Amino acid sequence: MNLQLTEDGRLRHLLxxxxxxxxxxxxxxxxxxxxxxxxEREVKKVPLLRGKSIFNLFFEPSTRTRTTFxxxxxxxxxxxxxxxxxxxxxxxxxxxxxxxxxLAAMHADMFIVRHAQSGAAHFIARHVAPHISVVNAGDGxxxxxxxxxxxxxxxxxxxxxxxNLTVAIVGxxxxxxxxxxxxxxxxxxxxxxxxxxxxxxxxxxGVEQMGxxxxxxxxxxxxxxxxxxxxxxxxxxxxxxxxxxxxEYFKFFGLTLEKLALAKPDAIVMxxxxxxxxVEIDSEVADGPQSVILPQVTYGIAVxxxxxxxxxxxxxx
Amino acid sequence: MHASLPxxxxxxxxxAVAIAPTLTPDTVIVGIHTGGVWVAERLHAILHxxxxxxMLDISFYRDDFSRIGLHPQVKPSNLPFDLEGRDILLVDDxxxxxxxxxxxxxxxxxYGRPASIRLAVLVxxxxxxxxxxxxxxxxxxxxxDHQNINLSRLDDGHLTLTLA
Numbered sequence: 001m002n003l004q005l006t007e008d009g010r011l012r013h014l015l016x017x018x019x020x021x022x023x024x025x026x027x028x029x030x031x032x033x034x035x036x037x038x039x040e041r042e043v044k045k046v047p048l049l050r051g052k053s054i055f056n057l058f059f060e061p062s063t064r065t066r067t068t069f070x071x072x073x074x075x076x077x078x079x080x081x082x083x084x085x086x087x088x089x090x091x092x093x094x095x096x097x098x099x100x101x102x103l104a105a106m107h108a109d110m111f112i113v114r115h116a117q118s119g120a121a122h123f124i125a126r127h128v129a130p131h132i133s134v135v136n137a138g139d140g141x142x143x144x145x146x147x148x149x150x151x152x153x154x155x156x157x158x159x160x161x162x163x164n165l166t167v168a169i170v171g172x173x174x175x176x177x178x179x180x181x182x183x184x185x186x187x188x189x190x191x192x193x194x195x196x197x198x199x200x201x202x203x204x205x206g207v208e209q210m211g212x213x214x215x216x217x218x219x220x221x222x223x224x225x226x227x228x229x230x231x232x233x234x235x236x237x238x239x240x241x242x243x244x245x246x247x248e249y250f251k252f253f254g255l256t257l258e259k260l261a262l263a264k265p266d267a268i269v270m271x272x273x274x275x276x277x278x279v280e281i282d283s284e285v286a287d288g289p290q291s292v293i294l295p296q297v298t299y300g301i302a303v304x305x306x307x308x309x310x311x312x313x314x315x316x317x
Numbered sequence: 318m319h320a321s322l323p324x325x326x327x328x329x330x331x332x333a334v335a336i337a338p339t340l341t342p343d344t345v346i347v348g349i350h351t352g353g354v355w356v357a358e359r360l361h362a363i364l365h366x367x368x369x370x371x372m373l374d375i376s377f378y379r380d381d382f383s384r385i386g387l388h389p390q391v392k393p394s395n396l397p398f399d400l401e402g403r404d405i406l407l408v409d410d411x412x413x414x415x416x417x418x419x420x421x422x423x424x425x426x427x428y429g430r431p432a433s434i435r436l437a438v439l440v441x442x443x444x445x446x447x448x449x450x451x452x453x454x455x456x457x458x459x460x461x462d463h464q465n466i467n468l469s470r471l472d473d474g475h476l477t478l479t480l481a
Contacts, residue, residue, distance in 0.1 A: 010386070027389070030390075030391075031387065031391060033393070034374070034376075034377075034391040034392065034393050035377075036393070037393050037394065038377075041427055041428055042427065042428055042429050043426075043427035043428070045427065046377035046378065046424075046427070047377070047378060047423070048377050048382055048387075309377075309387055310386070310387060312383070313382050313383065313385070313386030313387045314382075314383070314384065314385050314386025314387075
C-alpha cells in the first residue's frame with residue numbers, strides 16, 4: 001500500500017517523489033502556478049487553511065526551507081508553530097513519537113518534518129491519526145520532495161516543457177536528498193536525458209539504475225545541457241576523506257563561466273542553497289544572468305502552498 | 318421546463334440595457350470563472366467599458382474546501398487594475414445559494430477596498446441561502462433544488478442554458 005496516496009488516488013502525505021504518478025506531480029505544479037499571484041496582492045493571504053494548525057518539526061537546522069514553509073502556511077491562513085528540536089542520538093525513535101503524540105494532542109493538522117535520519121517522516125506518517133498529514137522537509141540522504149518539486153516548477157517556468165530537455169545534476173550526489181528527489185521527478189515528468197556529474201567518490205554506486213547517465217568530467221557532462229543543477233558540497237555530512245581539498249574540487253567540478261559556456265547558451269543554472277561560493281559555484285555564475293537561484297526560493301513558497309492545500313483539502317468528508 | 322429556457326443573447330442584451338445607465342467612469346466588470354466570465358466578456362463588449370475585464374477564480378475562497386478539497390483546475394484570478402475606489406460590477410452566470418458570490422466578495426476585498434459592488438447574473442434560479450440578491454438579473458426562475466441550470470459554451474462561442 002502506498003502511504004502517500006488515499007484509496008481514491010489523492011495526496012495523503014508527501015514523503016518522497018519516488019513512485020508518485022506524473023498526474024500528481026503535474027497537479028502540484030499547476031496548483032502552485034495558481035498560487036503565484038497571491039504574493040503580489042495587497043492582502044497576501046487566501047483563507048483555505050483557516051483554523052488549521054501546522055507544526056514545523058525541525059530536528060535539523062534549516063533557514064530557507066523552514067521559512068518558506070512558514071510563509072506558505074501563513075499565506076494559506078493556517079496557524080504555524082515552529083519547533084526546532086535538538087535530537088539525542090540513541091532514543092530518537094521513541095522521542096520522536098512522544099513529541100508527535102503531544103503535538104497531536106494539541107490538535108495538529110499537519111506536520112512538516114526535517115530530520116537527519118532517513119525515513120523519519122515515513123515513521124511519523126505511519127504513526128499519526130488519519131486526519132493528520134505529514135510533509136517530508138528533508139530526511140537524511142533520502143528525500144526532499146518539496147525541493148524537488150520547486151526545482152521542477154522552476155524548470156517548467158523557464159523552459160516550458162520537460163520532454164525536450166537535457167538536465168545535469170552536478171556534485172555531491174552521494175549525500176544529497178535533493179538530487180534523489182530531482183532525479184525521480186525529472187524522470188517521471190519525461191525528461192529524456194538526466195545526467196549526474198561528479199567525482200566517483202561523490203556518486204552513489206548503482207546510480208545508473210535511477211535512469212541517469214554518469215559523467216566524471218564537466219566538459220563532457222555539461223555539453224548541450226539546458227539545465228545545470230549544482231549541488232552543495234555537504235561538508236557536514238562528509239565522513240572520511242572523499243576529497244583532497246575544496247580548492248581542488250572547485251578546479252574540477254566548480255561551475256565557472258568557462259565551464260558553463262559548454263552548456264547551451266540559454267541554459268539555466270540552479271542551486272538548492274545554501275551555496276558554497278568558490279567551492280561548487282563561482283560567484284560570477286551564481287549572480288550571473290543565467291542563474292535562477294533566487295527565483296527558486298520565491299517559487300518554493302507557491303509550491304509549498306500547493307502541497308499543503310492539496311493535503312488539507314477534502315479531509316473531513 | 319427544458320423547452321422554456323430562453324436564448325442567452327437576448328438575456329444578455331436585456332442585462333446590458335438595465336446596467337448601462339448605472340455605469341460610472343470607475344466601473345470595472347469582473348466575471349467569476351467560468352460561466353460568469355463568458356457573460357462578463359459579452360457585457361464588457363456591449364457596454365464599451367474602457368477599463369479591462371477582470372476575472373476571478375474563487376477556488377481559494379470556497380467554504381466547502383475542507384469537505385471537497387481544491388477544485389482540480391484553478392485558474393489564476395486576473396484583476397488588471399487597482400480596486401481601490403472602483404465601482405465593481407460582479408458578473409456570474411447563475412445565482413443559486415449565494416455562496417459563490419460571498420466567496421467572490423471576500424476575494425475582492427483581499428485586493429483592495431472598492432467603492433461599491435453590484436451583482437449581475439444571467440439567471441437567478443432561487444434557492445438562496447445567504448442574504449445576497451442580484452442588482453440585475455436577465456431571468457428570474459424558481460428551480461427545484463434537485464435540478465441544475467448550466468451555462469455552456471459551444472465551439473463557435475454560442476452560449477446556451479440547459480436544465481438537468
